[in-house]
């Protein structure tokens with residue numbers, strides 16, 4: 001029986017600027033994305049019956065056709081209609097370590113791993129560009145999740161320019177256990193409240209201006225300067241999520257007060273992260289934050305910037 005096991009890394013957004021509405025209902029973005037080594041383990045294994053089966057150890061993750069990993073496999077079957085007649089079906093096992101609905105692209109990472117795993121299992125020989133194009137059909141974060149590392153993402157998040165990253169940086173991630181935030185809700189909220197702030201209706205002009213504003217982050221990454229990276233952190237979705245979720249706002253305040261290089265909410269939240277120069281600093285911050293918020297149901301992780309998205313395990 002053939003099988004492939006892959007590690008699928010979470011991401012954080014070091015910079016997320018919303019620059020306009022798009023005709024397709026999505027938003028035009030300029031982001032800086034960073035992979036961290038908090039990763040799910042995804043295994044694809046051939047199966048006798050011509051079917052897609054999902055197994056996952058996390059009770060909140062669906063195992064039906066709504067799972068993004070299932071949708072990734074279904075997309076390949078749609079593109080290669082005779083593939084299951086030749087190879088049989090597939091069982092996809094997801095060992096969850098990335099928190100669910102957290103703004104860390106866990107589902108996208110799983111979908112990316114399935115694309116890479118099935119490319120190998122089914123001998124498809126897809127190019128990186130083909131994988132990226134298929135990934136973009138599954139979700140805006142999937143193309144980045146495939147490659148990982150550090151990248152500027154534009155368009156709806158699927159157009160990527162990879163940067164020389166800063167692999168040594170550490171990050172403390174914190175999330176309330178029972179809390180998740182809907183990504184469509186966050187973007188719709190932004191559109192309702194802040195579309196009047198878009199600098200112009202000309203999206204390409206907006207994109208140029210936003211690129212200039214995100215320049216401080218890109219320069220900081222180029223200089224490998226953790227302090228400057230911390231100062232350049234920005235996420236427009238905080239303007240919608242923090243007022244609606246006071247406990248996340250409070251968590252962000254507490255984490256920022258504790259020190260570190262800088263604090264931000266990731267993606268559409270509710271995970272908040274603080275950057276740290278060393279493992280010791282990250283562990284100290286973890287200890288301080290959990291003491292300060294001891295009366296809450298907080299989960300904390302220390303992770304490290306990593307240069308890979310999906311990685312095949314030995």
Ligand SMILES: C[C@](O)(CO)[C@H](O)COP(=O)(O)OP(=O)(O)OC[C@H]1O[C@@H](n2ccc(N)nc2=O)[C@H](O)[C@@H]1O
Nearest residue numbers: 025026027029139140141142156157183184187267268
């Ligand atoms: C918040 C981020 O995680 C930051 O990296 C991403 O922008 C969201 O990426 P994602 O979860 O892969 O998003 P998708 O599955 O493509 O879209 C989910 C929903 O988010 C909203 N959405 C997403 C991306 C984008 N550029 N504009 C949007 O308005 C849309 O309502 C969409 O229906």
Ligand SMILES: Nc1ncnc2c1ncn2[C@@H]1O[C@H](COP(=O)(O)OP(=O)(O)OP(=O)(O)O)[C@@H](O)[C@H]1O
Nearest residue numbers: 067068100101102103104105106107110141183267
């Ligand atoms: N493979 C999967 N892993 C986790 N959640 C999944 C998966 N497939 C579908 N889902 C559903 O998608 C929802 C969002 O999950 P996910 O963990 O990907 O959110 P997220 O980290 O906020 O994503 P993003 O940062 O891309 O917006 C979950 O509540 C879950 O019901």
